[in-house]
Amino acid sequence: xxxxxxxxxxxxxxxxxxxxxxxxxxxxxxxxxxxxxxxxxxxxxxxxxxxxxxxxxxxxxxxxxxxxxxxxxxxxxxxxxxxxxxxxxxxxxxxxxxxxxxxxxxxxxxxxxxxxxxxxxxxxxxxxxxxxxxxxxxxxxxxxxxxxxxxxxxxxxxxxxxxxxxxxxxxxxxxxxxxxxxxxxxxxxxxxxxxxxxx
Amino acid sequence: xxxxxxxxxxxxxxxxxxxxxxxxxxxxxxxxxxxxxxxxxxxxxxxxxxxxxxxxxxxxxxxxxxxxxxxxxxxxxxxxxxxxxxxxxxxxxxxxxxxxxx
Numbered sequence: 001x002x003x004x005x006x007x008x009x010x011x012x013x014x015x016x017x018x019x020x021x022x023x024x025x026x027x028x029x030x031x032x033x034x035x036x037x038x039x040x041x042x043x044x045x046x047x048x049x050x051x052x053x054x055x056x057x058x059x060x061x062x063x064x065x066x067x068x069x070x071x072x073x074x075x076x077x078x079x080x081x082x083x084x085x086x087x088x089x090x091x092x093x094x095x096x097x098x099x100x101x102x103x104x105x106x107x108x109x110x111x112x113x114x115x116x117x118x119x120x121x122x123x124x125x126x127x128x129x130x131x132x133x134x135x136x137x138x139x140x141x142x143x144x145x146x147x148x149x150x151x152x153x154x155x156x157x158x159x160x161x162x163x164x165x166x167x168x169x170x171x172x173x174x175x176x177x178x179x180x181x182x183x184x185x186x187x188x189x190x191x192x193x194x195x196x197x198x199x
Numbered sequence: 200x201x202x203x204x205x206x207x208x209x210x211x212x213x214x215x216x217x218x219x220x221x222x223x224x225x226x227x228x229x230x231x232x233x234x235x236x237x238x239x240x241x242x243x244x245x246x247x248x249x250x251x252x253x254x255x256x257x258x259x260x261x262x263x264x265x266x267x268x269x270x271x272x273x274x275x276x277x278x279x280x281x282x283x284x285x286x287x288x289x290x291x292x293x294x295x296x297x298x299x300x301x
Binding site for chain 1: 202203204205207208210211212213214215216217218219220221222223224225226228230231233234235237238241244245248249251252253255257258260261263264265267268269270271272273274275276278279280281282283285286291
């Protein structure tokens with residue numbers, strides 16, 4: 001039964017991951033990523049981490065992916081421009097990706113995997129699944145990293161707010177003189193960038 | 200009920216990481232590159248959870264928690280940067296982003 005569920009959702013994750021990197025339209029790629037993340041959440045539950053599975057759906061599929069969709073629609077990203085793509089370079093970089101995979105495959109399967117063997121892992125204990133144990137670890141041994149992650153999120157929120165300000169607005173990068181030196185970048189931005197997006 | 204060997208999870212994770220790496224290297228659209236990076240982060244998460252199961256320890260799960268938080272921060276800042284670049288250039292094609300090219 002567990003094998004069946006694993007096979008089903010592993011295949012789903014792989015199929016949708018391939019769609020993520022091959023589909024021309026970023027919207028479909030993002031929606032396919034939701035499917036991958038959902039399959040991964042199922043695998044997390046299968047591995048005795050139901051809290052992380054729930055977090056995966058809430059934080060990843062619920063928040064991060066919605067942010068992606070929001071930005072894609074805001075910027076009105078069209079299909080990838082294919083005219084100037086260098087097929088040879090693309091092939092070489094894809095081969096590099098395959099090399100990365102084979103390296104990991106070798107590490108995971110030949111060096112460790114065989115030692116783990118085809119034997120079943122130890123049974124899921126009540127302790128492993130319990131939220132109490134996870135919380136004790138998180139707020140015990142990992143309290144300092146936890147606080148640092150909180151600080152990181154605060155910095156990220158402030159940074160994102162400043163970076164995405166409209167040029168010329170109070171507090172924007174341009175206003176603070178970060179873009180100010182030298183000639184303007186590329187063609188000058190039109191006064192109302194929103195008009196551009198509605199085409 | 201037969202449990203799935205951990206090495207299968209590791210294999211799946213390696214394949215997903217490889218797919219993400221290929222996507223990040225071959226795509227030209229900034230958003231698609233970001234999606235591939237998220238895919239790679241998730242593949243790493245799967246490895247961590249699999250080892251947490253194998254070793255019967257919560258440490259791997261705690262690290263997954265941190266990875267998710269960092270991924271959220273990364274997505275927020277990265278997308279804000281794309282918005283800023285789009286305002287200047289009207290494209291997020293990474294071949295045309297040469298602001299920092301010497």
